[in-house]
Amino acid sequence: MAADQRQLHLGAFLQGVGHHLAAWRHPDVDPRNALRFDHFKQLARTAERGKFDAIFFADSLGVPEAPPALLARGLLPSYLEPLTKLAVVAGVTERIGLISTVSTTYLPPFHLARKFASLDVLSGGRTGWNLVTSGTEWEAHNFNLETQVPHAERYSYAREYVDIVKGLWDGWGDDALRFDKEAGVVFDPDKLHVLNHQSERFRVRGPLVSERPPQGYPVIVQAGSSADGQALAAATAEVVFTAQQTLEDARGFYSGLKAQLAQHGRAEDSLKIMPGVLPIIGRTEQEAKDKYEQLQSLIDPVLGVGLLNAFLGNIDLSKYPLDGPVPDFPLTEGWQSRQKLFVDLARRENLTLRQLYQRVSGARGHRIVLGTAETVADQLEDWFVNGAADGFNILPPTLPQGLNDFVELVVPVLQGRGLFRTEYRGHTLREHLGLARPRNQFE
Amino acid sequence: MAADQRQLHLGAFLQGVGHHLAAWRHPDVDPRNALRFDHFKQLARTAERGKFDAIFFADSLGVPEAPPALLARGLLPSYLEPLTKLAVVAGVTERIGLISTVSTTYLPPFHLARKFASLDVLSGGRTGWNLVTSGTEWEAHNFNLETQVPHAERYSYAREYVDIVKGLWDGWGDDALRFDKEAGVVFDPDKLHVLNHQSERFRVRGPLVSERPPQGYPVIVQAGSSADGQALAAATAEVVFTAQQTLEDARGFYSGLKAQLAQHGRAEDSLKIMPGVLPIIGRTEQEAKDKYEQLQSLIDPVLGVGLLNAFLGNIDLSKYPLDGPVPDFPLTEGWQSRQKLFVDLARRENLTLRQLYQRVSGARGHRIVLGTAETVADQLEDWFVNGAADGFNILPPTLPQGLNDFVELVVPVLQGRGLFRTEYRGHTLREHLGLARPRNQFE
Incomplete structure (x- = not known):
C-alpha cells in the first residue's frame, strides 16, 4: 500500500435504535434507547473508536399527518432536535466530526449561522451542516403555513440562505480577537465585517456575536438528488449523501455531479460523494442472511x-x-x-x-450490503475504486449492534487494505475529509 | 436547625469570563476561556459540586450598532448560542439544572418547544427556559425587520407563545410510549394530541416528534420587571431573576409580584424570586475591598x-x-x-x-455583596429571611475564580446555617426548586 493511497471516508448515520424499519422490534434492541443520552454517547464513542470521519443525524420537523393508529405501529418518536443531540455528544467526544441536518425552510439564517458557529467553536472545528429544504405539508403546518413552499422556490431561497450564512460566518476576521489587556482592546475593530444583506426575502445585518468558526465554515453537506438539488450541491456542497442502489447508477450520479463542479470553478476533490449503505454483517454469509431475514420478518x-x-x-x-x-x-x-x-x-x-x-x-430505499466482513468490505471497495463513491454513509440496521459490528469487523479489514485511516491525522472535520479551509470573503 | 427549615435556591449566572465589565483585563483571568468548552465544563462542574440549583446563560441576538472602536474596548464576543452551550455542558454534568435564555421574538415556537423538550429528555429533566423578548433595534436588523416589535405587542405575542409551547410539550401523553414489540405498537394512538393552534399571528399544528419532556414542562424563568413583564411572570413564570439594589426595593418587588399570583389561581410558592448578586469575597473585609478596587481600576x-x-x-x-x-x-x-x-x-x-x-x-447594575464568607452569607440571609428573596442568582465577577470562591467559601457557611442543601435530593430542576410537575392539559 502506497503512503499516498487514496482513502475512503466514513460517516455513521445514527438513527434512533437503527435504520431498519423493524429495528425497534428486534429482540436484542432496547427501543427506549432512542431517548437516552447514554445511547448516543456510546454510539459516538464507538464511531470515534472506529476512526469514522463523522457521525450524522437526520431530522424531521413534524409528525406525518397519517392516521395515529398507523403511526403508532412504526413511528419511533426519536427525532429529538438533532443539533441539541449533537451538542450533547460533542462534550463527550474528542476528534470525530459532528454533522446535523437543519432545514433552511423555517429557521431564520441568523439563528442557523450562530448555532453552527457556536458548536464549531465549542467542538474545536468538528461540525458539518446537512442543508435540506423541508418538503412536506405536515412540516409547513407547524410553521404558520397552509401549504408548503414550492420546490423550485425552496431551492432558490436555499441558495441565497447559504450565502447569508457564509457572510455571517465571515463576520469576524480570522485573527480579529486580540485580548490586549494592557491596551484594553478585545478585538481589532477593522476586522468586524457587517454583512448588511438586503433582498426581498432576507434582510440580515450581522455580524454574529462570536468569532469566526475554527473551520472558517462548518462543512456543508447535502443529500438532494433532484436537478435543483444537484445544482445547489455543485455550487455549495462539500459532502453529498446519496442513495443509489446499483454501481451503474452510482457511477452515473458520481461523474454527473462532479462534472458540474467546474462551472463553479471548483476542483473535483472539493466535493465528496458518500452513498448510504445499510450493512448486514455476519461471521458467515449464512449468518448475515439469517440476520436480514429475521429483521424482514419483523416488519x-x-x-x-x-x-x-x-x-x-x-x-x-x-x-x-x-x-x-x-x-x-x-x-x-x-x-x-x-x-x-x-x-x-x-x-x-x-x-x-x-x-x-x-x-x-426494510432499508427505506438504501443499498444493502450483506455478508462477512470481507465480502462487505469487497462491496464497498468495488464502488470506491470504480468511480462511484469517495466514501460511505453507514446506516446500521440496529443500534448499537449494527455499528459495533461494523467497527469491530469491517473497519479492520478496510484498514488492512490501506483503504481507511488507522488514526486521525487532523483535528477538524475539514481535515478528516481533506477539505480546504475557506478564506474569509471580506479579507 | 429544623428538618423542614426553608432553604434558599442558588443559580450560577455564567457569563464569559465574569460579570464585571473589566473581568477580561484582570491578571488572573484568561479571556480566551470565553470560547472554550473546558471552561464551561469546569464552571458547571464547580457549580454542581456547590449543589447549585442551576447554571444560567444569558443571550443577545446581535452586536450593538455602536462604533466598532468603542465595541472593541469591551465587547467580549462571548455570546455563543446559549442552548448549544447548555447542551454541551449537559453531557458532562449529572444533577445540576440547566437554564438558558431564548427570546420569543424571532424564533418560531415549534423550534423552541422541541429544543427544550429534546434537552429535557437528554438531560433527564434538568432544563429551564428563561423567556425574554428581544428589545433592541440591532437585534431586529438581523431578523428581516427595519425596526423592532413594540414593547406591548412583544409581550402579548409572548403570552400566546408560551401557550403554544406548552401545548406542544403536551402533545404526547405522559405514558404514551409503549414499545410493545409483540403487538408491534410503539405508542398509544389515543395519547397523541394535535394542538392545532390557530390565530392571526400563529398557526401551529403539532405535535412534536418526541415524547413529553420528563419535567412535563421545562421550568419557565423570566427576568422582566416592567409592568408587562410582571404581568407575564405572574401568569406564567416559575422563577424570576431580578436586579434590585436595596432590601426595601427588593421587598416591594417580592411582595408585589407574589400578590399578583392569586389572580391566576397560583400559590405563592409556585414562583421563586431570585435577585442577582455580584459577590466579592475576601479572607478579610480588606481583601474583598482590595479585590473590588482592583477590578474597578481596570475599567x-x-x-x-x-x-x-x-x-x-x-x-x-x-x-x-x-x-x-x-x-x-x-x-x-x-x-x-x-x-x-x-x-x-x-x-x-x-x-x-x-x-x-x-x-x-462595573457590576452592570447588579447588587454587590462584598466581604468575608461570613458577611457575604449574612447579606444573603438578610434578604432571604426578610421577605426579599427565595434565593439568589450569583454573578461571579471573574470566572472561574469568583465561582470557585463562592463554592469553596460561602456555600459551606450557608450549609452550616441550614440555609442551603448539602446534597441534591431530587434529580430534576423542578425537584431542586420544589416546583410541581404540571399536568398534561389534554388529559
Missing part, C-alpha cells in the same frame, strides 16, 4: 402495506392478498416515477405484495 | 464614559474632566428615569465623573 404487515400505499399514491392495497402477486393499478398524480420503479421491480423479480413491501420498507 | 475610561453617555442619552461627556464633578446637563428624550437616578446618585454621594461611571458600569 409489521399493516405498516408495510401502509407505507407501500403511501409510496404508490394512496391506492388501497388492503383488499389484495399479501402472498399473492402485486396487482395492476392505474398511475396516480403522485410519485409516478416511484410507482413505475416499484411495479417494474415486482414484475422483474416476480414479487408478492408482501415481498414488495419488505423490499421497499 | 477602561473610554468605555466607561461611553456607557455612561449611552445611559444618559448620548450626551457628550468627553469635554468634562474625569476627576471633576458630574456636570449639569439637560434631560433628553431617552431614559429620563435613568438620567435622574444617576444624577441624584452623583449629587448624593458627591461623585466625580470617573466614580460615577465606575459605579454604574
Whole structure:
C-alpha cells in the first residue's frame, strides 16, 4: 500500500435504535434507547473508536399527518432536535466530526449561522451542516403555513440562505480577537465585517456575536438528488449523501455531479460523494442472511402495506392478498416515477405484495450490503475504486449492534487494505475529509 | 436547625469570563476561556459540586450598532448560542439544572418547544427556559425587520407563545410510549394530541416528534420587571431573576409580584424570586475591598464614559474632566428615569465623573455583596429571611475564580446555617426548586 493511497471516508448515520424499519422490534434492541443520552454517547464513542470521519443525524420537523393508529405501529418518536443531540455528544467526544441536518425552510439564517458557529467553536472545528429544504405539508403546518413552499422556490431561497450564512460566518476576521489587556482592546475593530444583506426575502445585518468558526465554515453537506438539488450541491456542497442502489447508477450520479463542479470553478476533490449503505454483517454469509431475514420478518404487515400505499399514491392495497402477486393499478398524480420503479421491480423479480413491501420498507430505499466482513468490505471497495463513491454513509440496521459490528469487523479489514485511516491525522472535520479551509470573503 | 427549615435556591449566572465589565483585563483571568468548552465544563462542574440549583446563560441576538472602536474596548464576543452551550455542558454534568435564555421574538415556537423538550429528555429533566423578548433595534436588523416589535405587542405575542409551547410539550401523553414489540405498537394512538393552534399571528399544528419532556414542562424563568413583564411572570413564570439594589426595593418587588399570583389561581410558592448578586469575597473585609478596587481600576475610561453617555442619552461627556464633578446637563428624550437616578446618585454621594461611571458600569447594575464568607452569607440571609428573596442568582465577577470562591467559601457557611442543601435530593430542576410537575392539559 502506497503512503499516498487514496482513502475512503466514513460517516455513521445514527438513527434512533437503527435504520431498519423493524429495528425497534428486534429482540436484542432496547427501543427506549432512542431517548437516552447514554445511547448516543456510546454510539459516538464507538464511531470515534472506529476512526469514522463523522457521525450524522437526520431530522424531521413534524409528525406525518397519517392516521395515529398507523403511526403508532412504526413511528419511533426519536427525532429529538438533532443539533441539541449533537451538542450533547460533542462534550463527550474528542476528534470525530459532528454533522446535523437543519432545514433552511423555517429557521431564520441568523439563528442557523450562530448555532453552527457556536458548536464549531465549542467542538474545536468538528461540525458539518446537512442543508435540506423541508418538503412536506405536515412540516409547513407547524410553521404558520397552509401549504408548503414550492420546490423550485425552496431551492432558490436555499441558495441565497447559504450565502447569508457564509457572510455571517465571515463576520469576524480570522485573527480579529486580540485580548490586549494592557491596551484594553478585545478585538481589532477593522476586522468586524457587517454583512448588511438586503433582498426581498432576507434582510440580515450581522455580524454574529462570536468569532469566526475554527473551520472558517462548518462543512456543508447535502443529500438532494433532484436537478435543483444537484445544482445547489455543485455550487455549495462539500459532502453529498446519496442513495443509489446499483454501481451503474452510482457511477452515473458520481461523474454527473462532479462534472458540474467546474462551472463553479471548483476542483473535483472539493466535493465528496458518500452513498448510504445499510450493512448486514455476519461471521458467515449464512449468518448475515439469517440476520436480514429475521429483521424482514419483523416488519409489521399493516405498516408495510401502509407505507407501500403511501409510496404508490394512496391506492388501497388492503383488499389484495399479501402472498399473492402485486396487482395492476392505474398511475396516480403522485410519485409516478416511484410507482413505475416499484411495479417494474415486482414484475422483474416476480414479487408478492408482501415481498414488495419488505423490499421497499426494510432499508427505506438504501443499498444493502450483506455478508462477512470481507465480502462487505469487497462491496464497498468495488464502488470506491470504480468511480462511484469517495466514501460511505453507514446506516446500521440496529443500534448499537449494527455499528459495533461494523467497527469491530469491517473497519479492520478496510484498514488492512490501506483503504481507511488507522488514526486521525487532523483535528477538524475539514481535515478528516481533506477539505480546504475557506478564506474569509471580506479579507 | 429544623428538618423542614426553608432553604434558599442558588443559580450560577455564567457569563464569559465574569460579570464585571473589566473581568477580561484582570491578571488572573484568561479571556480566551470565553470560547472554550473546558471552561464551561469546569464552571458547571464547580457549580454542581456547590449543589447549585442551576447554571444560567444569558443571550443577545446581535452586536450593538455602536462604533466598532468603542465595541472593541469591551465587547467580549462571548455570546455563543446559549442552548448549544447548555447542551454541551449537559453531557458532562449529572444533577445540576440547566437554564438558558431564548427570546420569543424571532424564533418560531415549534423550534423552541422541541429544543427544550429534546434537552429535557437528554438531560433527564434538568432544563429551564428563561423567556425574554428581544428589545433592541440591532437585534431586529438581523431578523428581516427595519425596526423592532413594540414593547406591548412583544409581550402579548409572548403570552400566546408560551401557550403554544406548552401545548406542544403536551402533545404526547405522559405514558404514551409503549414499545410493545409483540403487538408491534410503539405508542398509544389515543395519547397523541394535535394542538392545532390557530390565530392571526400563529398557526401551529403539532405535535412534536418526541415524547413529553420528563419535567412535563421545562421550568419557565423570566427576568422582566416592567409592568408587562410582571404581568407575564405572574401568569406564567416559575422563577424570576431580578436586579434590585436595596432590601426595601427588593421587598416591594417580592411582595408585589407574589400578590399578583392569586389572580391566576397560583400559590405563592409556585414562583421563586431570585435577585442577582455580584459577590466579592475576601479572607478579610480588606481583601474583598482590595479585590473590588482592583477590578474597578481596570475599567477602561473610554468605555466607561461611553456607557455612561449611552445611559444618559448620548450626551457628550468627553469635554468634562474625569476627576471633576458630574456636570449639569439637560434631560433628553431617552431614559429620563435613568438620567435622574444617576444624577441624584452623583449629587448624593458627591461623585466625580470617573466614580460615577465606575459605579454604574462595573457590576452592570447588579447588587454587590462584598466581604468575608461570613458577611457575604449574612447579606444573603438578610434578604432571604426578610421577605426579599427565595434565593439568589450569583454573578461571579471573574470566572472561574469568583465561582470557585463562592463554592469553596460561602456555600459551606450557608450549609452550616441550614440555609442551603448539602446534597441534591431530587434529580430534576423542578425537584431542586420544589416546583410541581404540571399536568398534561389534554388529559
